[in-house]
Amino acid sequence: MLRVGIIGGTGYTGGELLRLLTMHPMAEVTVVTSRGQKGKPVDSVHPGLKNLIDLTFEDVDPAEIAKKCDVAFTAVPHGAAMTIVPGLLKEGLRVIDLSADYRLPVAKFEEVYKKKHADPREAVYGLPELHPEVKDATLVGNPGCYPTGANLACAPLVAKGIVSRIVVDSKSGISGAGQDPTATTHFPFVTQNVRPYNMTTHRHASEIAQEQQRLSPGVKVHFTPHVVPSTRGILSTAHLFVDEPITQAEVQAIYEEFYQDKPFVRLQTPSFANIRGSNFCDIAFEAEQGSDRVVVVSAIDNMVKGASGQAIQNMNLMYGFDERTGLWTSGLFP
């Protein structure tokens, strides 16, 4: 049995890791940390896990974690992970970091996050559909939620080298903001409301550009996010401008081939209803007749394929399990 530690177990993604790992036949959570809830039962913070997990929160150093774990997930804010990860790696653990600290090259991270990096080192970008080398990784930078949906939507056409510009417009549920409430995550503000934010400056734009420009250097990338009144889910509409007209049948063939052996990508009309609670990314596309635009839409659950589910998918690949292990479940509908 693979022994798993969760660093930052009181938060939304930490709770989602715990929920998903209760269904994993090859992994067992042995340590869950929290600074503030030390000594309290895990189900006092996550009552949904009552009778499913019998652990208390600990606040222990990496040496103690390494005695009980083989792999650790760091589910803490960016800036905090870079102070925790080096100690875990030094103790011989493999680490999957859910924060932004290891997704970008250090210089790019410092430019985008306006923060000096305390632990410059290489990591594998943990989007397994585009990075099979994740299986050999010691440290994985698990992707951001918006970039996961956007990159999966755009990759097949961009990898053909025929796209000059991408405009991604995303709508996210509010759990993407984490558990700490603010005026703009408060129910009266979020319900019956749709709101754009960071319209041209969202930090995740750099992760989308990084991955798309790796597939096709020079492709221009634009990104605008919105919050919609849903707890979970991200629907991304990507407008891809191609160099020469392309038919619907050609686009269909490109996407079918690209994702033929990728179990978590399904080609069907995306909607929150079909992916909520699951690790699937649903994608649909239309080549606009007589135009240079192809519209590609994706939907993921930000907490699952956009965070904790993808982190477990990475863990599965790193330890030689089928990537679907513990994750092969449908969306929750109705």
Ligand SMILES: NC(=O)c1ccc[n+]([C@@H]2O[C@H](COP(=O)([O-])OP(=O)(O)OC[C@H]3O[C@@H](n4cnc5c(N)ncnc54)[C@H](OP(=O)(O)O)[C@@H]3O)[C@@H](O)[C@H]2O)c1
């Ligand atoms: N929510 C999403 O949909 C989503 C998607 C993709 C990626 N992410 C990323 O995943 C990470 C966790 O997100 P989240 O939504 O789960 O956040 P969250 O709900 O705010 O939880 C953060 C957790 O980190 C711990 N923590 C906070 N500051 C810390 C520090 N300085 N040192 C150690 N632990 C600290 C907290 O535990 P204690 O205070 O109890 O110690 C808490 O358990 C973030 O980097 C986020 O950007 C989130």
